[in-house]
Amino acid sequence: xxxxxxxxxxxxVGSSLAGVPLxxxxxxxxxxxxxxxxxxxxxxxxxxxxxxxDTCKGLHIVDxxxxxxxxxxxxxxxxxxxxxxxxxxxxxxPVFDGGPYPASVSAVExxxxxxxxxxxxxxxxxEHPEVALKMLAVVGARLRRLVGIIExxxxxxxxxxxxxxxxxxxxxxxxxxRGIEFELPGTHQEIAHQLGxxxxxxxxxxxxxxxxxxxxxxxxxxxxxxxxxxxxxxxxGS
Amino acid sequence: xxxxxxxxxxxxVGSSLAGVPLxxxxxxxxxxxxxxxxxxxxxxxxxxxxxxxDTCKGLHIVDxxxxxxxxxxxxxxxxxxxxxxxxxxxxxxPVFDGGPYPASVSAVExxxxxxxxxxxxxxxxxEHPEVALKMLAVVGARLRRLVGIIExxxxxxxxxxxxxxxxxxxxxxxxxxRGIEFELPGTHQEIAHQLGxxxxxxxxxxxxxxxxxxxxxxxxxxxxxxxxxxxxxxxxGS
DNA sequence: CCCTCGGCGTGACTTAAGTCGCAGCGCCGC
DNA sequence: GCGGCGCTGCGACTTAAGTCACGCCGAGGG
Numbered sequence: 001x002x003x004x005x006x007x008x009x010x011x012x013v014g015s016s017l018a019g020v021p022l023x024x025x026x027x028x029x030x031x032x033x034x035x036x037x038x039x040x041x042x043x044x045x046x047x048x049x050x051x052x053x054d055t056c057k058g059l060h061i062v063d064x065x066x067x068x069x070x071x072x073x074x075x076x077x078x079x080x081x082x083x084x085x086x087x088x089x090x091x092x093x094p095v096f097d098g099g100p101y102p103a104s105v106s107a108v109e110x111x112x113x114x115x116x117x118x119x120x121x122x123x124x125x126x127e128h129p130e131v132a133l134k135m136l137a138v139v140g141a142r143l144r145r146l147v148g149i150i151e152x153x154x155x156x157x158x159x160x161x162x163x164x165x166x167x168x169x170x171x172x173x174x175x176x177x178r179g180i181e182f183e184l185p186g187t188h189q190e191i192a193h194q195l196g197x198x199x200x201x202x203x204x205x206x207x208x209x210x211x212x213x214x215x216x217x218x219x220x221x222x223x224x225x226x227x228x229x230x231x232x233x234x235x236x237g238s
Numbered sequence: 239x240x241x242x243x244x245x246x247x248x249x250x251v252g253s254s255l256a257g258v259p260l261x262x263x264x265x266x267x268x269x270x271x272x273x274x275x276x277x278x279x280x281x282x283x284x285x286x287x288x289x290x291x292d293t294c295k296g297l298h299i300v301d302x303x304x305x306x307x308x309x310x311x312x313x314x315x316x317x318x319x320x321x322x323x324x325x326x327x328x329x330x331x332p333v334f335d336g337g338p339y340p341a342s343v344s345a346v347e348x349x350x351x352x353x354x355x356x357x358x359x360x361x362x363x364x365e366h367p368e369v370a371l372k373m374l375a376v377v378g379a380r381l382r383r384l385v386g387i388i389e390x391x392x393x394x395x396x397x398x399x400x401x402x403x404x405x406x407x408x409x410x411x412x413x414x415x416r417g418i419e420f421e422l423p424g425t426h427q428e429i430a431h432q433l434g435x436x437x438x439x440x441x442x443x444x445x446x447x448x449x450x451x452x453x454x455x456x457x458x459x460x461x462x463x464x465x466x467x468x469x470x471x472x473x474x475g476s
Numbered sequence: 477c478c479c480t481c482g483g484c485g486t487g488a489c490t491t492a493a494g495t496c497g498c499a500g501c502g503c504c505g506c
Numbered sequence: 507g508c509g510g511c512g513c514t515g516c517g518a519c520t521t522a523a524g525t526c527a528c529g530c531c532g533a534g535g536g
Contacts, residue, residue: 071388071392073392079388093381093382096374096378132370132371133370137334140377141335144331146385147309150309150387150388154434155315158493188513196391198493199513200515204515207515207516219502396522426483436523438484438486445485
């Protein structure tokens with residue numbers, strides 16, 4: 001899986017990195033220097049990059065595809081902490097504090113990932129202190145999202161979490177004459193993992209929302225018929 | 239509440255700061271310099287330091303007493319994210335990223351807190367980059383704890399969370415002929431908030447553990463009769 | 477002293493959440 | 507075409523969680 005990069009690939013790595021929040025603001029020369037330390041890795045759908053508790057080897061940056069960061073319970077349940085698309089990074093924290101990974105990461109779809117070893121990244125940070133600050137910002141954003149997850153888990157029902165996910169998806173959907181259309185970004189099982197629940201509840205709640213005339217479900221494509229009605233469910237305790 | 243510090247107080251602030259993870263490793267002179275920027279504040283039990291969503295004014299460090307960081311829901315439920323004792327700091331993150339506080343903070347008991355403004359702290363960090371790195375470590379530790387809370391909330395029952403809290407408390411308890419004794423660190427209500435549940439369930443579960451012969455409850459003092467039995471409940475799904 | 481009030485124990489009830497089992501369906505490979 | 511397999515829908519059921527209402531008690535204040 002680990003390969004030597006060709007010159008052409010180094011250039012493409014550099015341009016990929018340009019879009020990463022962690023390294024935005026670096027000059028083209030700096031990016032080129034940095035890119036030399038990266039290795040491109042490929043993972044196929046469902047493949048595990050590493051498991052919770054493993055010792056941290058380095059930082060991963062998503063080039064294409066999507067990675068999910070998740071915890072899993074002994075009984076097979078999973079809770080997704082974040083899904084990172086292109087430009088997202090994974091494991092910023094353990095790279096820095098040297099501890100083990102706090103969660104596992106796997107590929108949602110076939111993905112290409114840029115990898116840099118802990119050692120190389122730390123050296124680079126020493127010479128470019130701004131990167132360390134960016135790190136703090138990225139970790140901070142993650143912390144805020146985790147607080148959001150905790151809030152949802154302890155204050156809201158599965159139904160509300162599902163609605164809130166639908167509303168979020170609707171924002172990137174396309175409007176048609178019937179309403180706002182979009183595709184579910186995975187199986188019911190995967191959505192259940194993201195909401196911290198089980199498949200059946202996702203299915204049931206989707207059907208229920210359809211019965212209430214708020215959405216229309218057809219396989220994996222959703223049409224939001226009454227966005228206003230949906231958001232109303234979030235405010236009121238129902 | 240904000241007061242000018244006397245010279246004697248500055249010295250005591252300096253010695254208080256010496257024990258704070260964020261500033262460990264600074265020389266006595268540096269500490270003295272830093273202490274000059276601090277203001278001592280006092281809060282009485284239950285008092286609110288700030289609310290979720292407020293814009294961040296600066297960093298708080300616990301000198302004496304205990305602070306709780308929590309989220310609260312519109313319906314009055316609360317979820318405690320962390321309780322910080324002496325040496326602990328609060329709001330490291332928003333100081334740095336400039337965003338609003340992600341949660342509220344109040345005093346569990348009468349507390350004394352050392353406060354430094356965002357501005358002064360950032361300046362100090364610029365001159366002492368090690369402090370920024372410490373910051374990353376502290377934020378990192380918080381992130382790991384949040385992941386732990388998420389794990390507990392989505393995988394475990396209230397009963398298990400309570401047991402796990404009891405086991406944790408037992409580690410700092412004293413042993414007697416009957417077992418390990420300690421006091422509950424607050425009312426049932428407060429414990430419920432920390433576990434993300436309601437008063438009644440704490441009460442009931444304590445009684446149930448007593449009925450099962452694992453603990454003995456007498457007002458707020460707990461005697462763990464069978465620590466082994468308790469930890470067994472954590473492993474097996476019951 | 478009595479009265480209030482906060483904290484606690486408890487029973488009865490409602491409901492969200494999760495489990496189990498099964499059947500239909502579409503897709504892919506053989 | 508046919509047999510599997512993954513994804514889905516759904517009914518019946520169990521159980522954890524939360525709500526409501528009450529009564530009790532001990533501490534503290536008028």
